[in-house]
Amino acid sequence: MRSDLQRVAAHPSRPGHDSGELMVRGTDLVYLTEELYLRLFILTLSLTAIGAVLSVCFGVLGSRGSVPVTVGIAALALGIAGAGLRRPRRAYIWLRRSPLRQVSPAAFGAIAVLCNGPDSPSWWVALPLLWVIAAVSSTGLSVMAALVTAAAYLAGTALGGEVLVRHGDAEILAAAVALPANILIGRLIAEVFARFTLRLHQLQRRPPSPARPIRVTVASSTRVAPNPPTPTPTHPITRARRGLMGLTARELEVLLLVSDGLIQAEIAPALGISTRQVERLLASARARTNSATTSQLVAKLVSEQVVP
Amino acid sequence: MASVEATRFDAGGIDVAAAAITALGEDALQLGFGLMAIAAASDTAFALADGGGPLAAVEGAVMTGVALSGLFWPTTAARLLRPRGAALILAALFAAAGALDWGVQSHFAEVAPAIVWIAVIVSSPPWLVACVAVSGLGYMGDLLLKGHSLAWTVTPRGRELIGNQWIDLIANAGVVWVLVTLLRRFIAGIPSNLADARRGGPAITRALSAAVSTEPVALAPGAQPATRVASLTEAEHRVLRLLRAGLLPKQAAIELDVALPTVRSHIAAAKRKTGARTLEQLVGIYAQATDAI
DSSP: OHHHHHHHHHOSOOOOTTTTOSOOSHHHHHHHHHHHHHHHHHHHHHHHHHHHHHHHHHHHHSSOSOHHHHHHHHHHHHHHHHHHHHSHHHHHHHHHTOHHHHTHHHHHHHHHHHHSOTTOTTHHHHHHHHHHHHHHSOHHHHHHHHHHHHHHHHHHHHHTTOOSSBTTBOHHHHHHHHHHHHHHHHHHHHHHHHHHHHTGGGGGSOOOOOOOOOOOOOTTOOSOOOOOOOOOOOOHHHHHHHHTTTOOHHHHHHHHHHHTTOOHHHHHHHHTSOHHHHHHHHHHHHHHTTOSSHHHHHHHHHHTTOOO | OHHHHHHHTEETTEEHHHHHHHHHHHHHHHHHHHHHHHHHHHHHHHHHHTTOHHHHHHHHHHHHHHHHHHHHOHHHHHHHHOSTTTHHHHHHHHHHHHHHOOSSSOTTTTHHHHHHHHHHHHSOHHHHHHHHHHHHHHHHHHHHHHTOOSSEEEETTEEEETHHHHHHHHHHHHHHHHHHHHHHHHHHTHHHHHHHHHTTOOOSSHHHHHHHHSOOGGGSTTOOHHHHHHTOOHHHHHHHHHHHTTOOHHHHHHHHTSOHHHHHHHHHHHHHHHTOSSHHHHHHHHHHHHHHO
């Protein structure tokens, strides 16, 4: 598994910026990351469609919820997912534009589980809708949306006259806990793969050749000191894991565009977010890296080879 | 065009795409073990709270231990799981836990999707099917052994569909397989995707499309950072050193005992010489050049 990477890393003819490297600047990585998010978004929309079908199956086969309400909610979810899948780029950008839009799928999911009786089968619609939020929004907002949906699910169950734990059976509580847990997992997956994409350029690079250790030899000695073992070249991915400075994928995206000379008014439309969100991401990135200014932060990223 | 782009993605005879997919596998495997660790730890807590006894504690400890080992030593885990069917060992471990767990259903239900995740990364589709089947048997092992129905059970809340746990397992395997396939295809398609974007093809936003299709400053002939920074004057160097250290232009003016407009004029001159559009880009180019020296 590692040999390919080491061959890439150790190859002597490393291409430079002018000799055909594919990812030559931050904008390239941002573009690829956004394309990745778009694909994850399409996947979550497909899961919403599947969830809608499953909710009908469980609503009809099981004895939970009202079948007509379940079918109505599922049809609406299928329509939303279908519209999104028809024009995924437009839908993705529409949702990214503001936090209010980002949480709108959760609002639909929460209303669905609240109105569809105890232990609602519409849980199967609410869960993938929360994944949609995980693909377009931040971790904080996604978890908040999931907690609201979980509360709505429990409230719907309580309003339907069902006790949350009966004879030690905590299935309903477990289903409520599963909502934020699944969303955290969804965010984790999106973050891991976005960060992976944001350091793809490091596979193109040869790691800097290690400095020769200084050897002190005594003139009277006739024995030659044995050569110290040559340090193994740093594994590019391992180096990358250390080199992202604890920044989130969204913060890195903004910083990569800043390092390419884009101003905030250009970054916001490029990422489909507001300038206020850009400012907030830059401020949190500076705080995370103990940088006084954005210029200092960009210089640090360059030194750590986070920027291509 | 495709072959030309493929060559561009080929860094000195080594296929970067293949290396990236390999690296992706390692990251994805680590993620799978991370999910398994979380699932095993939480399931153990639930099992003990549910009166699972010492057996559940031992099973939980073994599964959590396996998961944490994979999380902290992903390369070793990848090597151990490389032989075809090795993931079956994990699936069998889970199956044994399920079968030994004398409840109505296995306490360790949440571990199954994580094991399936790992199986997707390290196995081919036939082995994946085998893993799902073995995991599923363990999942329902106690029901089979006690002669329960595999489809329905009666709980205090009424009739429950046990079969939905089978559907969960198969659905999880399907979702993870689709996710991993999607990522692999995404990486393999990077050269053509990026080439399309450079030609002004589809991007998420028009602004991003315009930014990608603009010729990067660093690609201009003779415009390497070191070359561009070499033409800076000593005064400009002094200003840029302070800005790189985190000072604002105003603070740099006080530090150098000069007027703010003087610092601004140095910055403007440095921008002109390096081709930088903004102060941040200028400091980035300066850092790149000085690090390279």
